[in-house]
Amino acid sequence: MFDTLSSRLDKVFTSLRGRGRLTDADIDATAREIRVALLEADVALPVVRSFVAAIKTRARGAEVGSSLNPAQQVIKIVNEELVAILGGDTTTLRFAKTPPTVILLAGLQGTGKTTLAGKLGRWLKAQGHTPLLVAADLQRPNAVNQLQVVGARAGVEVFAPEPGNGVGDPVQVARDALAHARRQVFDVVVVDTAGRLGVDEELMRQAANIRDAVSPDEILFVLDAMIGQDAVATANAFADGVGFSGVVLTKLDGDARGGAALSVAQVTGRPIMFASTGEALDDFDVFHPERMASRILGMGDVLTLIEQAEKAFEAEQAEAMAAKMAASEFTLEDFLDQMLTVRKMGPIGNLLGMLPGMGQMKEQLAQVDDRDVDRVVAIIRSMTPGERRDPRVLQASRKARVARGSGVTVTEVNQLLDRFAEARKVMRQMAGGMGLPGGMARAKAASARKAAKKGKGASRKGNPAARAAQDKAQKSAAQERLGKGPGFPDGMPDLAALMRQQDGPGGMPPAGPRGGR
Numbered sequence: 001m002f003d004t005l006s007s008r009l010d011k012v013f014t015s016l017r018g019r020g021r022l023t024d025a026d027i028d029a030t031a032r033e034i035r036v037a038l039l040e041a042d043v044a045l046p047v048v049r050s051f052v053a054a055i056k057t058r059a060r061g062a063e064v065g066s067s068l069n070p071a072q073q074v075i076k077i078v079n080e081e082l083v084a085i086l087g088g089d090t091t092t093l094r095f096a097k098t099p100p101t102v103i104l105l106a107g108l109q110g111t112g113k114t115t116l117a118g119k120l121g122r123w124l125k126a127q128g129h130t131p132l133l134v135a136a137d138l139q140r141p142n143a144v145n146q147l148q149v150v151g152a153r154a155g156v157e158v159f160a161p162e163p164g165n166g167v168g169d170p171v172q173v174a175r176d177a178l179a180h181a182r183r184q185v186f187d188v189v190v191v192d193t194a195g196r197l198g199v200d201e202e203l204m205r206q207a208a209n210i211r212d213a214v215s216p217d218e219i220l221f222v223l224d225a226m227i228g229q230d231a232v233a234t235a236n237a238f239a240d241g242v243g244f245s246g247v248v249l250t251k252l253d254g255d256a257r258g259g260a261a262l263s264v265a266q267v268t269g270r271p272i273m274f275a276s277t278g279e280a281l282d283d284f285d286v287f288h289p290e291r292m293a294s295r296i297l298g299m300g301d302v303l304t305l306i307e308q309a310e311k312a313f314e315a316e317q318a319e320a321m322a323a324k325m326a327a328s329e330f331t332l333e334d335f336l337d338q339m340l341t342v343r344k345m346g347p348i349g350n351l352l353g354m355l356p357g358m359g360q361m362k363e364q365l366a367q368v369d370d371r372d373v374d375r376v377v378a379i380i381r382s383m384t385p386g387e388r389r390d391p392r393v394l395q396a397s398r399k400a401r402v403a404r405g406s407g408v409t410v411t412e413v414n415q416l417l418d419r420f421a422e423a424r425k426v427m428r429q430m431a432g433g434m435g436l437p438g439g440m441a442r443a444k445a446a447s448a449r450k451a452a453k454k455g456k457g458a459s460r461k462g463n464p465a466a467r468a469a470q471d472k473a474q475k476s477a478a479q480e481r482l483g484k485g486p487g488f489p490d491g492m493p494d495l496a497a498l499m500r501q502q503d504g505p506g507g508m509p510p511a512g513p514r515g516g517r
Contacts, residue, residue: 006296008037009078016071027059030074042259044232047085047266054081079293085262086289091246091271096217099187100132102178104214106207106242107222108234109195112250114143116222116276117192118150119284120248123274124188125156132186134177135160136170136210139194147192154281157186170194174210191216199234204241211242219244220273223260226251231260235268246273249287253277265289330424332388336380339373378406379416391417 012033016026031052038048058077095101103120105113117133124131133151135158137143144164151158159177162168174191181189193210196203211219221244223231238244247264252275265272272287380388382405387394394402394417396410403410 005037005041008040009034009297012037013071013075016074022059022070022074024060027056027074030059031056034078038259038262041262042229044229044259044263044267047263050266051081051085054084075297079297082262082293082296083289085266086292087265087271087287088289090286090288090290091273092286093218093273094245095188099185100178100181101188101218102191102214102216103188104191104193104207104211104216104219105222105248106193106219106238106244107195108199108224109140109197111195111222111224112276113137113195113222114146114192115150115279116248116250116284117147117190118154118156119276119281120190120274121151121156122154122281123284124190125154129188130186131156131188131190132177132181132184133158134174134189134191135162135164136173136177136191137194138162138164138168138170138173139166141165143192143194150281170206171209171213174214178214189214199237199241204237207242218246220246220248221270222248222250223264224251225249225260227260229259232263232267235264235270239268239270244270246271248272248274248276250276253283332380332383332391332420333385335420336377336388339377375406375408375412376416379403379408379413382406391420 012030016022016030034055035048035052038051039045043051055074055077058081059074093101093103105117105120107113114137121131121133133147133156135144135147137147142165144160144162148158148160159173159180161176162173170193177189177191180186191210191214193207194203219242221235221238223235225231227234235247247268247270249260249264249272264270272289275285275287275292277283277285379402382402383391383394387398387402394413399410399413403413406413
């Protein structure tokens with residue numbers, strides 16, 4: 001969504017690199033280009049004015065004048081101001097002291113409220129809660145049925161006593177749902193309300209009546225991030241008519257300019273709490289302003305990448321895979337397992353885009369096709385278990401059979417086998433700790449654990465050597481976990497190194513918005 005804005009800002013910052021000092025003319029030219037970039041991205045005019053004014057004031061201040069690299073300092077200022085207009089700190093839900101916590105969803109029709117209710121319910125369930133979805137949108141055709149389907153997919157119960165399609169009282173449904181939740185011990189109630197194609201008096205009155213009936217702990221305004229300048233007017237109308245405590249942005253995976261996301265928090269004074277980035281139920285997460293600003297400036301989003309990896313990979317799986325690599329036992333079967341697990345994290349292009357410095361490779365990332373991964377999976381699955389364990393048995397006739405079974409050519413089968421053989425050779429060379437991410441840390445940790453095991457017979461108190469060995473093993477394991485991120489498979493990026501790339505002023509890369517790499 002922010003590709004156009006990112007590209008414009010990148011051009012601005014490129015012109016600043018290599019400057020020993022910045023003149024007032026440089027600052028004015030930079031501010032002018034940033035203003036144009038924000039206006040083209042459909043950011044609200046009041047937000048653009050305050051944003052550019054803050055940058056010019058700070059850029060002319062002592063913090064830039066005394067800097068060894070003024071250009072980098074200006075980039076740091078832009079990053080901090082972006083975080084500020086996106087809401088500043090990450091905001092989480094407030095839960096009631098006495099359950100159930102009531103969350104009311106409000107917004108226009110077509111913003112994705114019903115699907116969002118299922119996503120939120122699934123997210124709450126993953127956090128250890130027992131949510132209940134309430135079908136209080138009795139106006140839109142099949143809205144009740146849609147929520148029931150979404151709830152079933154999310155594994156969350158739906159309270160739907162009325163058929164909808166214009167039948168039933170949504171206020172009474174909301175009251176009954178609260179009583180039902182107390183009886184059945186649901187600790188969170190998510191109420192899906194009706195919307196309209198535009199803001200009108202009836203919409204506001206119904207939403208306000210439901211609000212008064214259930215006294216929600218949180219009112220989330222669901223906003224379509226693709227509607228541009230209308231986002232500000234719509235948000236202000238809901239703030240005046242119903243009130244809301246937080247914003248949820250939907251359709252962030254679209255190709256619109258993204259001005260809504262950069263405007264709504266600043267204009268309404270309400271934080272963006274969640275973001276929906278796709279149609280799948282797991283394309284939903286907490287909104288982190290600092291991570292979004294980092295993406296806009298092309299610096300990647302390593303923390304989100306780590307979190308996605310933690311969900312997809314088991315620590316034991318990664319340990320077993322590392323051991324196989326070190327022992328040269330890594331097979332095509334293991335390779336297939338890793339590829340399928342990585343696919344759980346989302347589209348490959350999106351994952352690569354979260355790495356620092358990849359923002360300048362948008363065209364290459366756009367050409368990354370997940371169907372290439374699917375073809376590799378099909379080739380490996382067309383082999384017998386014996387062929388996967390030892391690809392050397394694949395002679396001409398077997399390769400022809402695999403090619404027919406996977407719908408590819410024999411040349412493609414040969415290319416896969418050649419790449420795998422080369423990769424396994426490299427892994428064998430690196431597994432000793434000279435380059436495989438986390439390899440040296442694992443080797444040290446393993447040695448420390450062996451030393452600790454030898455001294456296990458003696459008590460820690462009476463055996464300083466055993467105590468030191470055990471402490472060293474625990475420390476090495478902790479350092480390794482911090483370095484790679486829990487559950488990251490070998491062969492994935494060395495996240496510790498990526499983190500160290502962002503040790504410039506204020507967490508910015510040491511050489512420009514993309515690290516100058």
